[in-house]
Every structure is written in structure tokens, then in C-alpha cells.
Amino acid sequence: MKYIVGIGGMTNGGKTTLTNNLLKALPNCCVIHQDDFFKPQDQIAVGEDGFKQWDVLESLDMEAMLSTVQAWVSSPRKFARAHGVSVRLDASDTHILILEGFLLYSYKPLVDLYSRRYFLTVPYEECKWRRSRRSYAVPDPPGLFDGHVWPMYQKYKREMEANGVEVVYLDGMKSREELFHQVLEDIQNSLLNRS
Numbered sequence: 001m002k003y004i005v006g007i008g009g010m011t012n013g014g015k016t017t018l019t020n021n022l023l024k025a026l027p028n029c030c031v032i033h034q035d036d037f038f039k040p041q042d043q044i045a046v047g048e049d050g051f052k053q054w055d056v057l058e059s060l061d062m063e064a065m066l067s068t069v070q071a072w073v074s075s076p077r078k079f080a081r082a083h084g085v086s087v088r089l090d091a092s093d094t095h096i097l098i099l100e101g102f103l104l105y106s107y108k109p110l111v112d113l114y115s116r117r118y119f120l121t122v123p124y125e126e127c128k129w130r131r132s133r134r135s136y137a138v139p140d141p142p143g144l145f146d147g148h149v150w151p152m153y154q155k156y157k158r159e160m161e162a163n164g165v166e167v168v169y170l171d172g173m174k175s176r177e178e179l180f181h182q183v184l185e186d187i188q189n190s191l192l193n194r195s
């Protein structure tokens with residue numbers, strides 16, 4: 001069985017942290033990080049607001065991300081080997097792929113592939129505070145959060161809801177451990193129901 005999990009939601013909701021914890025616990029589990037598909041800086045549009053438009057779908061090479069997902073779908077075993085993930089020979093023939101990122105459910109060719117879509121959120125103030133403590137490959141210029149990051153998050157979330165994309169919302173204010181156990185248990189139950 002092939003099982004694709006989305007760990008989506010807002011920037012600094014805790015997606016990467018949760019994903020790394022799940023990867024250690026789930027057998028035959030590979031990961032694809034959406035952040036690895038940002039286009040080079042010189043291809044990022046500058047908006048009327050003067051900000052580089054990092055937080056839009058067009059800043060990501062989603063075709064390349066889709067090809068990577070298709071490579072896993074066509075042979076999870078080969079994909080795992082190529083990415084240094086050990087495949088348990090004794091385990092049942094279940095293969096799991098985690099897709100992790102902030103715009104997972106806005107790209108049409110991917111949206112129906114998920115077996116389960118999670119969506120992490122924290123309140124505005126917490127998100128802004130966590131973000132202010134992060135250092136990205138390209139540092140945030142002053143005002144980026146309120147001028148670009150937050151409005152784009154709201155826009156894509158609205159669109160996702162308007163399109164009726166079904167997600168399981170997760171409260172990113174819970175502890176790392178609580179979130180890990182909640183999602184691990186949910187995935188395990190969902191896998192049992194399918195087998």
C-alpha cells in the first residue's frame with residue numbers, strides 16, 4: 001500500500017519539526033520538503049509592494065516537486081534506496097511518503113494524491129514571534145511578515161477552504177510531543193482501517 005501524508009499549514013506552525021519526528025517513528029517512510037523547490041532568487045517576482053513574492057505558488061518549482069512525488073509513486077522502494085531510507089524487509093508492504101510545506105494544498109495536480117492532509121496553525125502573534133526568531137536562507141526584510149507573508153497565508157487558506165479541500169486542522173500551540181503522538185496515532189489508525 002502507498003500512503004501519502006501532507007504536513008501543511010502556516011509558516012512556523014511547526015511542520016518541519018513534526019515531520020522530522022514522524023520520520024523517525026514510521027517504517028518505510030520517505031519525505032519531500034516543499035522548501036527544497038524554491039526557485040532561485042533572481043526568478044522571484046517583486047510585487048507592487050516592493051517585496052520579493054516568496055510566499056506565492058509561482059515562487060516554487062511545483063512541476064519539479066510533482067515529478068519527485070511521481071518518482072516515489074512509481075517505485076517507493078527504489079526512491080527509498082536512492083534517498084538513504086532503509087526499507088524493512090519484514091514490514092508489510094506499506095510505504096509512506098510525507099510531503100511537508102506551507103503551500104501543499106494549493107497546487108491542483110497534487111491535491112487529490114494525499115491519503116491524509118494535516119494543517120498546522122498558530123495564532124498571528126505567535127506566528128510573527130516565531131518567524132522573527134528564524135533565519136532563512138534569504139533573510140526577511142523589515143515589514144515582510146505583515147506586508148506579504150501573513151496576507152498570502154490568509155489568501156491561500158481562504159482559497160483552499162473555498163475549494164472544499166478536506167484537511168485535519170492541528171493546533172500548533174500544543175507541545176511538540178503532543179502533536180507527534182496525536183498525528184502518529186491518527187496515521188496508524190488510518191493505516192489499520194485501510195489494510
Ligand SMILES: Nc1ncnc2c1ncn2[C@@H]1O[C@H](COP(=O)(O)OP(=O)(O)O)[C@@H](O)[C@H]1O
Nearest residue numbers: 010011012013014015016017130172174175176
Ligand atoms: N509545538 C511547538 N511548540 C513550540 N514551538 C515549536 C513547536 N514546534 C516547532 N516549534 C518551534 O517553532 C519554530 C518553527 O518550527 P518549524 O518546525 O521550523 O516550523 P515550520 O516548518 O512550520 O515553519 C522553530 O523554532 C521550532 O523549534
Ligand SMILES: O=C(O)c1ccc[n+]([C@@H]2O[C@H](COP(=O)([O-])O)[C@@H](O)[C@H]2O)c1
Nearest residue numbers: 010011012035038054055102136137138
Ligand atoms: O528556503 C528558502 O530558500 C526561502 C527563501 C525565502 C523565503 N523563505 C520562506 O520560507 C517560508 C516557508 O518555510 P516554513 O518552514 O517557514 O514554512 C516562506 O514563508 C518563505 O517566505 C524561504
Ligand SMILES: [Mg+2]
Nearest residue numbers: 015016017035
Ligand atoms: Mg519548515
